[in-house]
Amino acid sequence: MTPCKRVEIIIDEPLLRRVLAVLDDVGAPGHTVYRNLTGSGNRGTRRGDELTGVFNNCCVVVACEERMAMELAEALRPVLKRSGGMCLISDALWLRH
């Protein structure tokens, strides 16, 4: 089992493709997406009840090495600054199979 970083990004669902583009740019080894989330933060309540998903959140989880996690965080900062969202990074062990 290898130590790694678990990066967790919460963002508006319409902006998902922008985050995935950032992941591509930094060369993330993979990702998992959780959709149809709701929540609340600085920009108020997101009830997720619009027809278009414009008030839905989604969560992208990326497991990667520390160095890439930092790079990813920097690349995400402007996206999050412009349109809100949250990014958490924590430690994990990755089961190599």
Next chain:
Amino acid sequence: MTPCKRVEIIIDEPLLRRVLAVLDDVGAPGHTVYRNLTGSGNRGTRRGDELTGVFNNCCVVVACEERMAMELAEALRPVLKRSGGMCLISDALWLRH
């Protein structure tokens, strides 16, 4: 990046609004909700196949400071005691944008 606690609460979907009320009371800075979960624990299997969501679980994630996390945990304890559920707390770094 600021160190923070990541609080993760699994509870019956109908009880979500009660948990959100607790979050309001302790003044949590935000939260994210995952719905339509299934699972199993002390109270048996929750298949999530009822029409009403009465056998669905949901997950509330809150990122906050350590002190608030502890406060939150104490405030949640009676709710979880009365109707079951799970609460995990872990460490994370919060990307400030």
Next chain:
Amino acid sequence: MTPCKRVEIIIDEPLLRRVLAVLDDVGAPGHTVYRNLTGSGNRGTRRGDELTGVFNNCCVVVACEERMAMELAEALRPVLKRSGGMCLISDALWLRH
């Protein structure tokens, strides 16, 4: 609050029942399942748009003691080797209610 391990398993949705069988075998105290996930990894993009869920991922979260987490990891290894997927293990505190 008790220290514990948080095991997070990402796997194809059709294979969920196999993972749940493994959890049963090692005697995990409970689990939570997130469905309808998408993602990408070594085996390419999983868009989750098939009728059958054959390109959907799901996530199983298990909170348990360290020893059981290691046992679980070993039991999961052949399943993941055969059909792909990801397993992360991290530290958490479990609120005993």
Next chain:
Amino acid sequence: MELGLFLTNITAPPVLFFFLGAAAALVRSDLEIPQAIARFLSLYLLLAIGFKGGVALAESTWSLTMLASLIAAIVLASTIPILAFFLLRRRIGTADAAGIAATYGSVSAVTFITATAYLDLLQIPWSGHLVAALALMESPAIVIGILLFRLYGPRDTAVALQWRELLRDAFLNGSVFLILGSLLIGWISGPAGMDQLAPFTTHIFTGMLCLFLLDMGILAARRLEELRRSGAMLVGFALLFPMFCALLGTGVAWLLGLSEGDTLMLAILAASASYIAVPAALRLTLPEANPSIYVPMSLALTFPFNIVFGIPLYHQIIQWL
């Protein structure tokens, strides 16, 4: 029971699809209906039955019997949970007894709808205001169940009763609201409205009911195994208590001089048990009651019993009277 009515009932497509769903779950087929679709179908059925009832109301003249049967419905829905509670309390504890009381005091819209399909097949008329009775009977038992738990339950229940929340969950829950609202809309728009909506609310109705009962069959059969933990006493209760309630309903209808169709509808309302409105409300206001007890009883025993045997059986009894 004569075989005729029974055969008519179980060879109707809706009931056959219920069997099909149950069979799928029993042989562990992966046949499954997405939860969103099941909710859609149930919303559709409530809307359609409410609208139909409202149009029927608009076409009928008001009478004292109508008012009397609505009052009788409320009285039935308030008496039955009290009976159930005192029957069960000593045996299974106050919380679960209160949960079951609320479940059996309330009603099942789908059982009602299946009975209307049965009557329509036999071309026996029934009155639109019974849809109002259906809606009025959903809520009282919830409040009564909670009150019984508060009165007879453990003294140390720390959490104060939130009346506002309780009443809202009981009287404004989605299914009550949708039925009553659609009833009102049907009533306002009358036969002209029916001309516009008939293809949606009437023509495809039986088909949508089939699809929904397919899902109910799956859900009911899946819960069967949970019943083993409940014990024989509760299984007996789930099969016999509805029959007793049906007799009660029949008796009341007989006193009021209701027609054949209306008597059957009142009997089936009394006999049916909720598995939608009640569990949703109880999870919040009575979390001490175990849903793995009252939901399987209502969904896996009483519901199938009523739609397969109950409807023709109660009908037979009414014909004998």
Next chain:
Amino acid sequence: MELGLFLTNITAPPVLFFFLGAAAALVRSDLEIPQAIARFLSLYLLLAIGFKGGVALAESTWSLTMLASLIAAIVLASTIPILAFFLLRRRIGTADAAGIAATYGSVSAVTFITATAYLDLLQIPWSGHLVAALALMESPAIVIGILLFRLYGPRDTAVALQWRELLRDAFLNGSVFLILGSLLIGWISGPAGMDQLAPFTTHIFTGMLCLFLLDMGILAARRLEELRRSGAMLVGFALLFPMFCALLGTGVAWLLGLSEGDTLMLAILAASASYIAVPAALRLTLPEANPSIYVPMSLALTFPFNIVFGIPLYHQIIQWL
């Protein structure tokens, strides 16, 4: 306004179901329609209205008026956002003004559809090519809104405009694509195609619209409280600007000599504001604009105003001309 048209409108089942949904949300009932179902209903409505328009096109003869009204539609859809932007810019900032401009320049398919149901009820004919106008009017305002923000917004907007993405989001978004595509299919397959699809696209149409408007009522009422933060000025805008646009549309239709039905449809297109295509596109291309401002205005004020008062009011005005 005469009471007749108004009453005809608000006693039609679709509008009544909108009220029912709004009432459910206001009393905080848990009545809710799953998001997947709401999307299904909206896809259905777009497909059905597109197909219907296409078949109508196949049956009609081409004329210059047709072409002229399509061009007029595009001109309207390009002028209205510019007017809106300069009306609001100084008061609420460039980003939000651009967002509102895009919202009000674009159109609402459901408002259009509700108006067709109203006309069908009164048996007033309207032309199939207005469905094409509906589709053509959805996109221009999005591009114009973005351009206005780029021209008048803060200089330091670091991120370069991604034209490709913008144009795709504007002109190829799902609802535009589905309406235009279904129109084409209706046109190709003509009355023969209609014979095959009529039960699906026409007979159950009003019923599906009722269910969808029930959901719209819930969504609209839920957003009402967000309006408090927007202030009286924007509330006034959301109610008065559509009326002004309706007059504009009516004037243009009058110049072109359109029929009564077509004039009302053009007026309602001008008056309606988008809450589906526009928010989805703006979240990506104009994240600086706050969706909690433009969505509630369009969804909780303009939409209900148009379907409840606007349709009969504009109709009345047209009849006076």
Next chain:
Amino acid sequence: MELGLFLTNITAPPVLFFFLGAAAALVRSDLEIPQAIARFLSLYLLLAIGFKGGVALAESTWSLTMLASLIAAIVLASTIPILAFFLLRRRIGTADAAGIAATYGSVSAVTFITATAYLDLLQIPWSGHLVAALALMESPAIVIGILLFRLYGPRDTAVALQWRELLRDAFLNGSVFLILGSLLIGWISGPAGMDQLAPFTTHIFTGMLCLFLLDMGILAARRLEELRRSGAMLVGFALLFPMFCALLGTGVAWLLGLSEGDTLMLAILAASASYIAVPAALRLTLPEANPSIYVPMSLALTFPFNIVFGIPLYHQIIQWL
């Protein structure tokens, strides 16, 4: 091929909606149908076609040809995967060859349904028992594919074959179960049942098929790019092998002396490839086979080929015989 049949086919609304969906995906529109809705539509189609077939069975007299064609169907469904496996095995490895064998040995209900819509349009009759053939042909190829992999695959496959699970996944999967069950229900309830359900299962059928094919168009076109990685050989296989199977099916039907409609249906069953039942079962029992190979072949090539060109082409060939 004469242009007539081909034109009849591609101007039918269902096929046009398939093109529309494919176009939406190719231009990267965000048009999308929620997964729950797609599942609902597919459940609906299976239920409706099964029920229709059952009613047809109830109305027809039993004959030896019927039995013979059911046996022929099973033989076809068992032979085709073996042919496919040995054709491919040396070129792409045992696991993927077994996966493709299972896929092409099994059948596609939607292709079958589209063919019935085509025949109904031309008013050519076909027999209800072919719906039973459809259901019977879904499963055998799954078992045969797995067995071929076990026989010819790597010796060290540590995991023991779980027969119980395999047989359940093959023979009791949701779509087989729903078709056979609905067939049975249609058979039991007969024309009387059809009177009740016709608006649901027949009248709106073509419309629901259109919506579903819209989604299939989106899904198929999205998978097109994955084909590039599969190579020209597999692309050729996905287009030519179905034609060969159609000839095989036609030959068998000719030997049995089937009618024009029934011959086409058997040909299309042989030619079609599964993308629902098979992938779901294979992920569990043959995870070594890459679904990114067999799903795109079946969904993005064989399925469109069959519904656009195949149906009229095979029909033409049958008419020439």
